[in-house]
Amino acid sequence: MSLTRGRLLGAAGALGTAALARGAAAAVPSATSPSASNLSEPFYGRHQAGILTPQQSHTYFAAFDLTAAKRSDLIAMLQTWTDAAARLTAGLPVQPAGGGSYDAKKIVLDSGEATDLPAARLTLTFGFGPGVFVKDGTDRYGLAAKRPAAFVDLPRFNGDQMIEGKTGGDLSVQACADDPQVAFHAIRQLARLADGVAQLRWVQAGFRSAETGETPRNLMGFKDGTQTVSNPDHFVWAADGPRWMRGGSYLVARRIRIALEHWDRMNVAFQEQTIGRQKVSGAPLGMTHEFDQLPLAATDKDGNSIIPDTAHVRVANASTNDGAQILRRGYSYNDGVSFVAERWPPWRQGMEYDAGLLFVCYQSDPRTAFIPMFDKMSKIDMLNQFATHTGGGMFACPGGISQGEYVGQDLFA
């Protein structure tokens, strides 16, 4: 590709700024500069990008409320979003959609903060929330009959402390990129293009540590992501259900605040019992290497399980969940500090982090995956002492699209 954000912005006649951005070559993958940030991820394909794509270092997750009264407005916005997403993920500036029924007069030029930046492996993954089908008892867009059987409502789980303003949404877009500014820029353009049709409901930024070749650590200091999904065709991609979800996947997002101050005051041995793995190596308890099999049947001389019955890795393991697996795609988040009065001894009060995990998982059917898994985990996982779910939602992410189509097109067919 020879066009870059800067070049196209210039070519489009940026209101008197004829100068072209420099550094154009940065957007092109180069053998001599193999940084991941210079690469772009394909937008079109059988599946949406950003699900099986190797995880980028930053995310910006956005949930939108639909305000459009008309089905045609929703369709026009999805067309606009599709065009914009194809450009943004290629490292190009967003452009007026041109044609169609969307009101292009409301669209101004790209906001510009990504002008000199490469694609940074940006992916944009779109999902439909329950409110697309029925909202407050109303079938606003004539889609009620298209709701998949697998797309049930998320129940309330044990311990949930959901914040209304950080929960739900009619549409989701997960932006992932190797540069936080590229991810922010992408959501910002989509939000502007949605003007009059949808508005932001909640957002969550997240990060992972820089690439080192090691499994990244979460804020609890443990490697997170050692266990990956074994068979995406079975566990990730929806096979049954309506045609518009073929090749798609169901996304569950959970904003999980972790009581880091409490966790930090546990000794490492206790932390390792809680997780079921060694902290430094990541090896399962009783084993030596990170990727060793979990010795779920092993016991000590007193007959106690080496990996405790309520350890996180045991209760999350496929073998204790009727074989269910999910594809995890989480990021740490850090939303500052706030005053907290702890509910556990010694009942400390003070400023504590609003930080933890933006848990994101994908699955072929939440009825056999996240919902039963987490229903059990919410009751017995030792991690619950430290983790509080405060937000999130569930979204049906349709299959990938081909050039000329728009995201979710089959839903409206």
Place this chain on the structure above:
Amino acid sequence: MSLTRGRLLGAAGALGTAALARGAAAAVPSATSPSASNLSEPFYGRHQAGILTPQQSHTYFAAFDLTAAKRSDLIAMLQTWTDAAARLTAGLPVQPAGGGSYDAKKIVLDSGEATDLPAARLTLTFGFGPGVFVKDGTDRYGLAAKRPAAFVDLPRFNGDQMIEGKTGGDLSVQACADDPQVAFHAIRQLARLADGVAQLRWVQAGFRSAETGETPRNLMGFKDGTQTVSNPDHFVWAADGPRWMRGGSYLVARRIRIALEHWDRMNVAFQEQTIGRQKVSGAPLGMTHEFDQLPLAATDKDGNSIIPDTAHVRVANASTNDGAQILRRGYSYNDGVSFVAERWPPWRQGMEYDAGLLFVCYQSDPRTAFIPMFDKMSKIDMLNQFATHTGGGMFACPGGISQGEYVGQDLFA
């Protein structure tokens, strides 16, 4: 250096986790792997690091309230912080301070999320707020007489909408690193080591776009940082005043929310008039190249200034501020969205970004630098239409330290 966080954590006997972290070489600068993230910044020196240090990609700024009743507790904590900071900036885990009067029983091992990570050019820059000298009329630590004349209270400026919980503080630590997890980890360890002596008051995470060789753009889409300070010895480092501030600098931080939705609806020509520069190239209005001199005296055929009288670059320029200069070291921030009722036509209401700029500047004397500059800017800068200052503080950052000293030692001499 051959020790890494993982190695030292293992060597310290991490409660049964004997395995050493892999990827140890990542912490060592390498000619074959010149990524900035693998480098470390020197901690000791004539000045504190993190001021003139080339800017890293992420920051985590923390302000603390002192809760200690005794001067000796404050000193002990500063000793502990100094030891910890020397380790953390070298890519090592924090360790119990050992010796001194600080209560080491409260200290547990490093929280571990940076175990496999290189130093990522981490810098930790410490400052003293007004409350170190006198708080609520009380000279808690016998330091009232040590307050420098230059360290005046920040006035209330035109348009300030300061949020109590995001303003002030007795101590500041600005962590900057090329990895957000390394910056977060550093502040987290310092906050734990401060237990019983100081507690977090407010924090702010920030980011810049990845390094491209271009001047980075802020969220307004303009290059930000073209103009740098010309003479640090004169403009950045404190020369007069008490000995403990020699080689130090005065930090002013301002959390500036930017009405991005409003900004995005202005055409680029208007944006360029507001800033005084071209958006794509960064060149001053009327000029061609980013680094061209500002044509402040130039006028058009009608006699109007090419760079408007209220354009940001004019009102911020040294020539319109009695020659004053400041060293800027800002980061964009993104704290999500919240419901806002705009105060300008057409009085939109809706979800808007709580995003903008964590403005941080350093100077040799705020009485001749930030305070008069911003007093004027707060009244006439066109940018004020889009920028609201909601938090921040001022801190006296002492000079650099040598091995064996602790941060601010001369203050207590």
